[in-house]
Amino acid sequence: MNPELLPPLMFLVTFLLIFSGYPVAFSLGGTALLFAFVGVSQGLFDWALMTALPPRIFGVMSNYVLLAIPFFVFMGTMLEKSKLAEDLLRTIGLLFGRVRGGLAIAVVFVGALLAAATGVVGASVVAMGLISMPVMLRYGYSKELAAGVITASGTLGQIIPPSVVLVVLADQLGVSVGDLFVGALIPGLMLAGMYALYIVFIAFIKPGSAPALPPEERAVLVGGELLRRVVLVMVPPLVLILLVLGSIFLGIATPTEAGALGAVGAMVLAGLNRRLDLITLRGAMEETTRLTAMVVFLLIGSTAFALVFRGLYGDIWIEELLTGLPGGKIGLLIVANITIFLLGFFIDFFEIAFILLPLLVPAARVLGIDLVWFGVMIAMNLQTSFLTPPFGFSLFYLRGVVDEDVPTTAIYRGVLPFIGIQVVALVLICVFPELVTGLLD
Secondary structure, three states, rough: OOOOHHHHHHHHHHHHHOOOOOOHHHHHHHHHHHHHHHHHOOOOHHHHHHHHHHHHHHHHHOOOHHHHHHHHHHHHHHHHHHHHHHHHHHHHHHHHHHOOHHHHHHHHHHHHHHHHHHHHHHHHHHHHHHHHHHHHHOOOHHHHHHHHHHHHHHHHHHHHHOOOHHHHHHHOOOOOOHHHHHHHHHHHHHHHHHHHHHHHHHHHOOOOHHOOOOOOHHOOOOOHHHHHHHHHHHHHHHHHHHHHHHHHHHHHHHOHHOOOOOOOHHHHHHHHOOOOOOOHHHHHHHHHHHHHHHHHHHHHHHHHHHHHHHHHHHHHOOOOHHHHHOOOOOHHHHHHHHHHHHOOOOOOOHHHHHHHHHHHHHHHHHHOOOOOHOOOOHHHHHHHHHHHHHHHHHHHHOOOOOOOOOOOHHHHHHHHHHHHHHHHHHHHHOOOOOOHOOOOO
């Protein structure tokens, strides 16, 4: 067998297994073992290389950086399970609901706050879908706009620090998590601002799609009572966010240490609000265990895949392929972005990161690309995978919590403008890298 055929065949078999519905972690690991046997039988692979797999897996399990993932996930799920996120959304909805499009702007604002407080997309979309969708529909919002703004705002947890995805990307890129958090801050806030501007535009040209709350609803809380509720509901989560992100940005704590602080802080907030009970704690722990286990198994599968792929000299094949593209650095960026965007229609963002990043990073280094900027760019692109039909995760999260009178087609139509906004934000990051590197200089 021609040895040059084995690396591309590994990709082909892996994607065939993934698209057939087989779990990605086992597709990667199984393909690695299959091609290790094929390589040994053809005299193209040294079986002794497989002895490096156990220490690499142990390295994954003992990775201090990745320990931040369960902490941030627990922090987010605790805020969601204890209904603190629900309080935040209801209060800010009353605050912004006095203007046309105000409820939708409130959803964006809360999405950004939940992103900074949790870093977990699923919790944000579910919480806002359960709370905001019935209210928005009751007061005349179009189904498409309501679905689009909830799903898009929920994905802000991927790009606004502290993001679980950014932690994974930092590990795969070999860069500081803190640097990636700092670099993603302006692009994340910029994206939230672009969502809000789009809502203002829609409210102006189609007032019936985004009306203001009726006077009787706005009169529920006024004056000092509204101010008191805003302070009581908003200040504690904001303090928690500032403690977590501030400790990272100022270099006082590592992301893992800050994540532990955030997890404890979320429990303290739940306790102060008398909402910390065994059911809430167990729900947060189960969700944290589920997501963390998924990430670890994906890492183990991708580690096995990368080891065999390199043993078959696939890394050299990929590096020559990517560095030899027409246009050099620009060519690599175009191919990488198009590939990530298209894969986002079919597979999960974690899976894309674990499959593609080990292949893209060596070529990016050779071409002199700033890896922090590269990581933020990839995170912004990966964010579209939450919204792109047919398998966008945010679409499924929302579909699972809204009534049947909101058809799936309305959800799909609603996300299209927000996908376009994300693509525009991605282009802005590529054209103006200072949006990422400005705070790092």
